[in-house]
Amino acid sequence: MTSTPDLAPADPATLRKPVRALRVTNPRKAPRKTSRHPYRAALSTTRARIGLVLVGAVVLAGLLAPVLAGHGPTDQSGLSLAPVGTPGHPLGTDDLGRDLLSRVLYGIRADLGIIAIAVPVGAALGCLFALAAAAHPVLDTLVQRIFDLILAFPGLILALAVTAILGPGRLPVVLVIALAEIPAFGRLLRGGILVQREREYVTAARVGGSSGPRVLVRHILPNAADPLIVQVAVSLTVAVFIEGAMSFLGVGVRPPEPTLGSVLSQSMPYLAQAPNFAAGPLITVTALVLGLSLIAEALNREVRR
Numbered sequence: 360m361t362s363t364p365d366l367a368p369a370d371p372a373t374l375r376k377p378v379r380a381l382r383v384t385n386p387r388k389a390p391r392k393t394s395r396h397p398y399r400a401a402l403s404t405t406r407a408r409i410g411l412v413l414v415g416a417v418v419l420a421g422l423l424a425p426v427l428a429g430h431g432p433t434d435q436s437g438l439s440l441a442p443v444g445t446p447g448h449p450l451g452t453d454d455l456g457r458d459l460l461s462r463v464l465y466g467i468r469a470d471l472g473i474i475a476i477a478v479p480v481g482a483a484l485g486c487l488f489a490l491a492a493a494a495h496p497v498l499d500t501l502v503q504r505i506f507d508l509i510l511a512f513p514g515l516i517l518a519l520a521v522t523a524i525l526g527p528g529r530l531p532v533v534l535v536i537a538l539a540e541i542p543a544f545g546r547l548l549r550g551g552i553l554v555q556r557e558r559e560y561v562t563a564a565r566v567g568g569s570s571g572p573r574v575l576v577r578h579i580l581p582n583a584a585d586p587l588i589v590q591v592a593v594s595l596t597v598a599v600f601i602e603g604a605m606s607f608l609g610v611g612v613r614p615p616e617p618t619l620g621s622v623l624s625q626s627m628p629y630l631a632q633a634p635n636f637a638a639g640p641l642i643t644v645t646a647l648v649l650g651l652s653l654i655a656e657a658l659n660r661e662v663r664r
Contacts, residue, residue: 522605
């Protein structure tokens, strides 16, 4: 027969010690992020800083075009295809004697103006389609078919079709970029809503009496919208290529107004004779795309965490 060990008497001081209450979290609230500024750490990395410097330099050059350019973008001089370092023309001149530095700077200004309108419009329309898809299964099916219809047209075919209807100019470029970005933002937000809808905090909020729109706006959207920040950087990169391609093909902004794509297109016949003709727009586009890509990569790593 085994004997039970003697238990030591409890300390009276311990018995008089108050018991701390357990902290119970509210199940109706969505989980909060541990940092107030989750993307500050991502943008403080070396690659992100390089990207910010490149993009900031290009944007600043475009905004200060009237100050930095010594000539108007359409002013002609008597010098045709002047080399780099020509007095009064640091980057030389084009085939019509126009200052290349001025045309590149004003081309940046024109491209940024188009992109700054087109990408937010495409993002807003895509998010509205995603919210409509989340509201009802019938609308979800309809929205998916609209996305499939847009994606069925390659970018070049879509650009040519829109230009054939509206003619060349700024509006067709903005419309093509916005249409191209609608499925990207719409499907990304729709997928995030579907994932967050199955989380426990959403179920708890519904059981607690919150209505469907309140759950969507207060709980689901703040957690489903994080990847959209990365998509903005990616879409800006895509928009640079779309605008440049349309201007290069002559279906974008009408001449003589310069864009980076149109200046590059005009330089093609003179690559062997005057390589500086194409250097300005090529370097600018490369810096802008590289900077946006580095920023998007840094933000994507933060979202995946």
